[in-house]
Amino acid sequence: MCLAIPGKVLSEYVQGSMRMAKVKFGGIVREVCLEYVPEAQVGDFVLVHVGFAISRVDPEEAERTYQLLQEMDQLGELDEPEFGEIATHAAKGGGS
Amino acid sequence: MKYIDEYRDPVLAQKIVEELHRIQTRPWVIMEVCGGQTHSIVKHGIDYLLPKGVELVHGPGCPVCVTPLDMIDKAHAIARRPEVIFCSFGDMLRVPGSQDDLFTIRSQGGDVRVVYSPLDCLKIARDHPDKQVVFFAIGFETTTPANAMLVWQAHEAGLKNVSILTSHVLVPPALEAILQSPHNRVQGFLGPGHVCAVMGYSQYEPISARYRVPIVISGFEPIDILQGTLMVVRQLESGRAEVENQYSRVLNREGNRPAQDVVANVFEVSDRTWRGVGTIPGSGYRLRSEFAAYDAERVFDIHDINTLEPSNCISGEILRGIKKPHDCPAFATECNPQHPLGATMVSAEGACAAYYTYGRHLSMDRERLVTISTGGGA
Numbered sequence: 001m002c003l004a005i006p007g008k009v010l011s012e013y014v015q016g017s018m019r020m021a022k023v024k025f026g027g028i029v030r031e032v033c034l035e036y037v038p039e040a041q042v043g044d045f046v047l048v049h050v051g052f053a054i055s056r057v058d059p060e061e062a063e064r065t066y067q068l069l070q071e072m073d074q075l076g077e078l079d080e081p082e083f084g085e086i087a088t089h090a091a092k093g094g095g096s
Numbered sequence: 097m098k099y100i101d102e103y104r105d106p107v108l109a110q111k112i113v114e115e116l117h118r119i120q121t122r123p124w125v126i127m128e129v130c131g132g133q134t135h136s137i138v139k140h141g142i143d144y145l146l147p148k149g150v151e152l153v154h155g156p157g158c159p160v161c162v163t164p165l166d167m168i169d170k171a172h173a174i175a176r177r178p179e180v181i182f183c184s185f186g187d188m189l190r191v192p193g194s195q196d197d198l199f200t201i202r203s204q205g206g207d208v209r210v211v212y213s214p215l216d217c218l219k220i221a222r223d224h225p226d227k228q229v230v231f232f233a234i235g236f237e238t239t240t241p242a243n244a245m246l247v248w249q250a251h252e253a254g255l256k257n258v259s260i261l262t263s264h265v266l267v268p269p270a271l272e273a274i275l276q277s278p279h280n281r282v283q284g285f286l287g288p289g290h291v292c293a294v295m296g297y298s299q300y301e302p303i304s305a306r307y308r309v310p311i312v313i314s315g316f317e318p319i320d321i322l323q324g325t326l327m328v329v330r331q332l333e334s335g336r337a338e339v340e341n342q343y344s345r346v347l348n349r350e351g352n353r354p355a356q357d358v359v360a361n362v363f364e365v366s367d368r369t370w371r372g373v374g375t376i377p378g379s380g381y382r383l384r385s386e387f388a389a390y391d392a393e394r395v396f397d398i399h400d401i402n403t404l405e406p407s408n409c410i411s412g413e414i415l416r417g418i419k420k421p422h423d424c425p426a427f428a429t430e431c432n433p434q435h436p437l438g439a440t441m442v443s444a445e446g447a448c449a450a451y452y453t454y455g456r457h458l459s460m461d462r463e464r465l466v467t468i469s470t471g472g473g474a
Contacts (some may be wrong), residue, residue, distance in 0.1 A: 001131060001158060001160055001185070001187060001234075001239070001445055002131070002157070002235075002239070002291065003129055003290075005097075005100075005288045005317075006100065007097040008098075016253070017249075017252065020165065030212070031213075033213070033242075035358075035360075036352055036354045037352070037354075038354060045098065046133065047293060047346055049239065049290060050213050050214065051212055051215055052213065052241060053215025054241065054290070054293050054294055054355060055347060057099055057346060058345050059345075061344040061345040062099060062345035063261040064344070065323075065345060067342060069108050069111070069112065069323060070114055
C-alpha cells in the first residue's frame with residue numbers, strides 16, 4: 001500500500017492550481033503531482049506514491065550508501081567504525 | 097530501472113549476509129513495520145538468508161489489513177447507493193465485508209471505480225455533477241498527503257459532490273502499543289521508509305529512547321532490508337538504541353514539510369480502531385470540522401455497524417509480532433486469500449497472505465531452504 005516507485009521527471013505543466021509532471025517509470029509515463037516536491041526539476045528522479053511525488057531521490061546519498069556497501073569487505077576488518085568515517089573512507093577510496 | 101535494480105544486487109546481498117553472520121552473537125527479534133517490507137522479505141526469501149538467531153517478525157504496517165471490518169461495511173453501504181460513484185485504490189476491492197466485497201457490489205450494478213490517484217476523483221466529480229463521488233481514504237502517513245490534497249482541491253474548486261470515507265492510521269502509536277504489551281518480543285525495528293519520507297523520523301527518537309529499542313528507517317528493496325537489518329543488529333550487539341536512517345537517498349529527519357502542512361490543514365489526530373488490534377489512542381486522522389462537508393460518514397449519515405470477527409483468527413497477535421502465520425491452525429486451511437478470516441490475510445501485504453502467495457504453506461522447512469540457498473554447504 002505504501003508502495004512508492006522512483007521515476008524520472010520528463011516535463012512539467014500546470015493543472016488547475018497544481019504543479020504537475022510527466023514522469024517516466026521504465027517504459028511507462030504517468031501524470032504526477034509535484035506540489036509536495038517543489039524543488040524537483042526536469043531530469044530529477046522523484047519517488048512517486050499514488051500519483052504524488054513525495055520525495056526527490058538524492059543521487060549523492062544513493063551513491064554514498066552504495067559505495068559504503070561496496071566497501072563491506074574492508075569494513076569487516078575495521079572495528080565497528082562510525083558511519084561518518086565510512087562515508088569519508090568511501091568518498092576518498094572511491095573517488096566518486 | 098534506476099534506483100531499483102542496483103538494490104537487488106545478489107553479490108552485494110551476499111556481502112551483507114556474511115557481515116551479519118560475522119557480527120551476530122546472540123538471538124535477536126526484529127520487526128519490519130511495513131507490509132511492503134514484509135512482502136519484499138517473503139518474496140525474496142530474505143528471512144531465510146539471515147543467521148538463525150536473527151528472527152524477523154511482521155508488523156502492523158498494512159493499511160488494508162488494519163482497516164476495521166465495520167469501516168469496510170460502511171464503505172459497502174455507501175457504494176450500494178444508486179447516486180454514488182465509489183472510488184478506491186484497487187487493493188480494497190476484494191476485501192470482504194460482513195456480506196460482500198466491492199467487486200460483488202459492482203457486479204450487482206454499483207458504480208465502483210479503481211483510481212490510480214485520489215486526484216482522479218476530481219475529474220470524475222466534474223464529469224458527473226449529478227452523482228456523489230466518494231473516495232475510500234485509507235492509508236498510513238505515506239498516503240495521507242495525497243488524500244488531503246483531494247479534499248483541499250475539492251474545497252478550492254467549490255466541488256460539492258466529493259467526499260471521503262476516512263480510515264487513516266499512524267505508525268508511531270502502533271509501535272508504542274506493541275512495545276507496551278507484556279507479551280512483546282520485539283527488540284529492534286526496521287522503520288517505515290515511505291511513511292518517514294513524508295513525516296521524517298524525529299517522532300521515532302523518543303520511542304527509541306524510552307523503550308531502549310533500535311529503530312532503523314529502511315527502504316523496501318532486498319539490499320535496503322538487509323542493510324537495515326545489519327544496522328539494527330550492529331546496534332543490538334553493541335548495546336545502542338538509536339534511530340538511524342538506512343534510506344537516506346529518499347528521506348531526512350525533517351521529512352516532507354509541504355506535505356505535512358497540507359495534512360495538518362485538512363486532518364487532525366484522533367483515536368482509531370485497528371482491525372485485529374483494537375482501539376489505539378491518537379493513532380489516526382479525521383477530517384477537521386471545517387471540512388465536515390467532505391466527510392462521507394456525515395454526508396450519508398452512516399450509523400455504527402456492529403460486526404463480529406471470527407474467534408479463531410490470530411491476526412492481532414501476528415500484527416504485534418507475537419505469533420507467525422504458521423502458528424495459526426486455520427492458516428492455509430479454512431483461511432486463505434479467497435476466504436480470509438482476518439486482517440493479515442485480506443491484503444497481499446498482510447503477513448499471512450504473503451506467506452500463502454509465496455508457498456510457505458507448503459511447509460518447506462527452513463533447514464532445507466538454507467541448504468539450497470548456500471549450495472549445500474551450510
